[in-house]
Amino acid sequence: MLGKDYEGQFCTLASALEVVGERWTLLVLRDAFYGVRRFSDFAVHLDIPRAVLSERLRSLVEHGVLERREDPERAGRHVYELTNAGRALWPALHALLRWGERFRSPRRHFAHAACGTRLDEHGACPACGKLPGPEDVQTRLAPGARSGRDDRVSLALSEPHRLLQPLA
Amino acid sequence: MLGKDYEGQFCTLASALEVVGERWTLLVLRDAFYGVRRFSDFAVHLDIPRAVLSERLRSLVEHGVLERREDPERAGRHVYELTNAGRALWPALHALLRWGERFRSPRRHFAHAACGTRLDEHGACPACGKLPGPEDVQTRLAPGARSGRDDRVSLALSEPHRLLQPLA
Numbered sequence: 001m002l003g004k005d006y007e008g009q010f011c012t013l014a015s016a017l018e019v020v021g022e023r024w025t026l027l028v029l030r031d032a033f034y035g036v037r038r039f040s041d042f043a044v045h046l047d048i049p050r051a052v053l054s055e056r057l058r059s060l061v062e063h064g065v066l067e068r069r070e071d072p073e074r075a076g077r078h079v080y081e082l083t084n085a086g087r088a089l090w091p092a093l094h095a096l097l098r099w100g101e102r103f104r105s106p107r108r109h110f111a112h113a114a115c116g117t118r119l120d121e122h123g124a125c126p127a128c129g130k131l132p133g134p135e136d137v138q139t140r141l142a143p144g145a146r147s148g149r150d151d152r153v154s155l156a157l158s159e160p161h162r163l164l165q166p167l168a
Numbered sequence: 169m170l171g172k173d174y175e176g177q178f179c180t181l182a183s184a185l186e187v188v189g190e191r192w193t194l195l196v197l198r199d200a201f202y203g204v205r206r207f208s209d210f211a212v213h214l215d216i217p218r219a220v221l222s223e224r225l226r227s228l229v230e231h232g233v234l235e236r237r238e239d240p241e242r243a244g245r246h247v248y249e250l251t252n253a254g255r256a257l258w259p260a261l262h263a264l265l266r267w268g269e270r271f272r273s274p275r276r277h278f279a280h281a282a283c284g285t286r287l288d289e290h291g292a293c294p295a296c297g298k299l300p301g302p303e304d305v306q307t308r309l310a311p312g313a314r315s316g317r318d319d320r321v322s323l324a325l326s327e328p329h330r331l332l333q334p335l336a
Contacts, residue, residue, distance in 0.1 A: 093181070103256065
């Protein structure tokens with residue numbers, strides 16, 4: 001009854017949660033939007049057991065949300081990149097982030113990269129009236145926010161960063 | 169490491185998932201948007217152990233997403249209703265539904281109640297250009313979809329229904 005599926009729930013939401021509802025999965029996807037692509041970078045930033053991370057990545061690849069391909073820079077290694085289906089999760093991820101910002105803790109802002117205006121709660125740019133895709137969104141820490149982490153991904157993300165741009 | 173919190177994750181998304189990321193929680197909230205208010209109605213529709221449902225409702229009340237109050241019609245019983253913070257989860261829920269609809273299984277549509285136009289993936293009405301709140305959204309089964317369930321909540325929701333309107 002509390003397994004991985006939502007058996008008996010005839011529901012579009014349940015079918016989405018079967019893909020992204022498992023613990024840590026949305027944080028893996030968040031990192032993919034931030035430009036994390038390598039297993040070792042997900043691992044240092046998420047700080048979860050490698051077996052759990054492996055399982056989440058495998059499941060996301062299986063469901064067509066991430067693509068696993070040869071690392072062009074390191075023979076024998078792989079990188080994980082968002083597919084079109086994965087990128088289409090941006091509105092959901094952004095809406096959850098905005099909710100967290102409003103009712104929990106504001107730590108990171110998202111702005112339309114072209115004009116620097118913060119996105120509204122629906123992911124639209126109030127200045128241009130456009131709905132930028134993740135590739136046109138820039139993220140930065142909220143004023144006064146500090147991550148308190150010193151892994152290489154957190155350090156890279158302490159500077160403004162355009163989504164989907166691979167981290168150096 | 170895999171407990172309820174996301175310790176060490178300095179992140180707005182993690183803080184949101186600490187409230188809504190537990191298994192079944194978003195389905196409980198979905199039902200609240202559909203107008204389910206009573207424990208027994210959540211129970212027949214979600215089909216989960218009552219102890220799990222109790223725990224999820226308790227946690228959502230504790231986090232200020234649901235409010236528990238006296239049932240005006242049944243002495244000694246309670247109803248659960250979305251608070252403002254709970255209603256503010258609508259864009260996130262809708263975005264996940266739209267993603268599930270596009271990449272998993274289309275089963276339910278959401279339209280602007282005033283004009284009948286289906287909402288776009290960001291929850292806006294393409295006809296009016298408005299961003300209706302959940303109280304101005306109507307849900308109906310997708311054409312050809314049938315729930316295959318016969319509990320009283322599923323039966324009520326087989327007809328078009330305005331969100332947040334208590335189920336009869």
